[in-house]
Amino acid sequence: MTERKSRKDAARNREAVLAAADALFTRGGSPEDVTMADVAAAAGVGKGTIFRAFGDRAGLLRALYEVRLEPVREAVETGPPPLGPAASPRDRVPALLDAVLCFKLDNRRLALALEEGGGGSPYRAEHYERWHGLLRAVLEQIPGLADSGFAAHALLAATRADLVEHLAGEERVPRERLRAQLADFVAGFLASAPPRGAAAAE
Amino acid sequence: MTERKSRKDAARNREAVLAAADALFTRGGSPEDVTMADVAAAAGVGKGTIFRAFGDRAGLLRALYEVRLEPVREAVETGPPPLGPAASPRDRVPALLDAVLCFKLDNRRLALALEEGGGGSPYRAEHYERWHGLLRAVLEQIPGLADSGFAAHALLAATRADLVEHLAGEERVPRERLRAQLADFVAGFLASAPPRGAAAAE
DNA sequence: TAGAATCCGGACTGTGGGTCCGTTTTGACG
DNA sequence: CGTCAAAACGGACCCACAGTCCGGATTCTA
Numbered sequence: 001m002t003e004r005k006s007r008k009d010a011a012r013n014r015e016a017v018l019a020a021a022d023a024l025f026t027r028g029g030s031p032e033d034v035t036m037a038d039v040a041a042a043a044g045v046g047k048g049t050i051f052r053a054f055g056d057r058a059g060l061l062r063a064l065y066e067v068r069l070e071p072v073r074e075a076v077e078t079g080p081p082p083l084g085p086a087a088s089p090r091d092r093v094p095a096l097l098d099a100v101l102c103f104k105l106d107n108r109r110l111a112l113a114l115e116e117g118g119g120g121s122p123y124r125a126e127h128y129e130r131w132h133g134l135l136r137a138v139l140e141q142i143p144g145l146a147d148s149g150f151a152a153h154a155l156l157a158a159t160r161a162d163l164v165e166h167l168a169g170e171e172r173v174p175r176e177r178l179r180a181q182l183a184d185f186v187a188g189f190l191a192s193a194p195p196r197g198a199a200a201a202e
Numbered sequence: 203m204t205e206r207k208s209r210k211d212a213a214r215n216r217e218a219v220l221a222a223a224d225a226l227f228t229r230g231g232s233p234e235d236v237t238m239a240d241v242a243a244a245a246g247v248g249k250g251t252i253f254r255a256f257g258d259r260a261g262l263l264r265a266l267y268e269v270r271l272e273p274v275r276e277a278v279e280t281g282p283p284p285l286g287p288a289a290s291p292r293d294r295v296p297a298l299l300d301a302v303l304c305f306k307l308d309n310r311r312l313a314l315a316l317e318e319g320g321g322g323s324p325y326r327a328e329h330y331e332r333w334h335g336l337l338r339a340v341l342e343q344i345p346g347l348a349d350s351g352f353a354a355h356a357l358l359a360a361t362r363a364d365l366v367e368h369l370a371g372e373e374r375v376p377r378e379r380l381r382a383q384l385a386d387f388v389a390g391f392l393a394s395a396p397p398r399g400a401a402a403a404e
Numbered sequence: 405t406a407g408a409a410t411c412c413g414g415a416c417t418g419t420g421g422g423t424c425c426g427t428t429t430t431g432a433c434g
Numbered sequence: 435c436g437t438c439a440a441a442a443c444g445g446a447c448c449c450a451c452a453g454t455c456c457g458g459a460t461t462c463t464a
Binding site: 124150151153154162170184187191 | 372
């Protein structure tokens with residue numbers, strides 16, 4: 001009942017396309033250099049098959065993205081702290097942003113392709129809205145912070161795929177250093193709301 | 203001696219193209235919908251003329267961007283506080299970011315076109331490097347802040363053209379409200395470094 | 405005003421996303 | 435197992451657009 005039963009060749013080809021696209025995008029090189037025809041050839045299907053299954057290029061990218069994002073989403077929704085819902089807001093915010101950063105580090109070309117040529121704004125994508133809504137809600141629980149809606153946008157903007165690519169890929173900033181920098185930045189922002197009765201400096 | 207003397211028709215056409223492109227990009231509608239042929243037609247020249255004068259689409263966009271950015275750049279480099287060099291770092295950081303935000307609000311479609319289809323990363327553009335270098339230097343002067351290089355990137359990311367477009371264009375957030383939100387966010391971040399001997403909360 | 409250097413402009417090319425439709429596969433039913 | 439309609443296949447085809455090319459027009463120099 002989950003979905004209309006689809007013909008088995010359709011399902012098989014869908015998987016083949018996803019696998020092929022996955023491989024092609026993971027391989028080094030600009031995401032723009034991977035054409036739909038390339039994907040079709042690598043998957044051993046015709047172009048028509050891809051477009052029927054995914055609608056357009058952006059659809060394919062989104063589908064791939066969702067697949068890869070699945071584990072992270074699960075960890076966030078039902079996992080243990082600090083990522084899961086049981087964590088305190090002050091711990092969860094940095095954990096969430098770190099998770100996003102790590103995801104983009106692990107899926108640079110894909111995230112890049114999706115954010116750049118992904119049709120319209122990345123801001124209309126529903127996966128962005130998920131992240132934003134969640135982050136906003138968590139920020140909301142921390143009193144004394146500025147507009148949490150904008151703050152959520154701004155913090156997420158620090159993990160934009162092309163920025164990550166620039167820093168990690170272009171400037172060769174090591175993964176752990178980048179994570180630390182983001183963590184510091186987030187910590188700085190969170191520090192603007194006094195943790196308790198405001199006991200101030202050390 | 204500023205530049206090789208160019209033929210007067212070349213100069214005239216260059217201006218015509220800039221003016222036409224300016225008008226076309228300012229007019230509502232997606233920047234992608236403005237083709238080079240459109241610009242050529244509007245300017246009353248042939249396509250070849252545009253490509254000879256600006257190299258490629260990105261070159262035209264960059265040239266336009268520079269022209270529009272000129273006043274802001276001057277205000278930043280030689281203007282009065284809080285934008286100019288005489289301002290204290292704590293005042294100048296928010297002023298700089300506000301200036302960037304206002305600029306992008308005033309030039310939404312253009313900034314969008316440049317950041318999206320602008321060839322490669324926006325992070326390799328030299329105007330980005332100017333802003334980043336400047337912001338970084340100013341942040342550097344505020345003791346107690348996290349890595350100023352990354353912080354500069356992160357703060358600038360909050361003014362990304364597509365985010366601005368999303369908030370101001372899509373969600374109809376009024377200009378002044380957006381400025382206030384950014385200002386709050388920046389203030390929050392700056393507050394993480396104690397202004398003086400850390401007199402703490404109010 | 406002659407001649408050369410430079411520029412003009414629009415026809416032309418290459419590329420890649422997306423569509424179309426004749427052919428093939430699948431699965432339900434008798 | 436044989437038949438048939440629905441669904442899927444695939445690659446030839448279309449189109450839009452960035453970027454190129456070159457014969458002809460324009461502008462500078464002498």
